[in-house]
Amino acid sequence: xxxxxxxxxxxxxxxxxxxxxxxxxxxxxxxxxxxxxxxxxxxxxxxxxxxxxxxxxxxxxxxxxxxxxxxxxxxxxxxxxxxxxxx
Numbered sequence: 001x002x003x004x005x006x007x008x009x010x011x012x013x014x015x016x017x018x019x020x021x022x023x024x025x026x027x028x029x030x031x032x033x034x035x036x037x038x039x040x041x042x043x044x045x046x047x048x049x050x051x052x053x054x055x056x057x058x059x060x061x062x063x064x065x066x067x068x069x070x071x072x073x074x075x076x077x078x079x080x081x082x083x084x085x086x087x
C-alpha cells in the first residue's frame with residue numbers, strides 16, 4: 001500500500017469507482033426519462049372510424065348478395081301475382 005498525498009491508491013480507486021457508478025446511475029435515469037418523453041411525443045395512430053353498425057363488403061360479395069336478393073324479390077312478386085290471380 002503506497003501513500004499518495006496522505007491517501008492510499010486503493011482509496012483513490014474506490015472513490016473514483018464510487019463516483020463513476022453514481023454518474024452511471026444518473027445517466028441511466030436521464031436516458032429513461034428521455035425515452036419516456038420520446039414515446040409520449042410520438043403521434044398516436046388512431047383507427048379510422050367506419051360507419052357505426054356497418055362493415056365493409058368486398059365487390060364479389062356485394063354482387064352475390066345482389067343476385068340473391070333479385071332472385072328473392074322475383075319469387076315474392078311471382079307468388080304475390082299468383083295469389084292475386086287465384087282470388
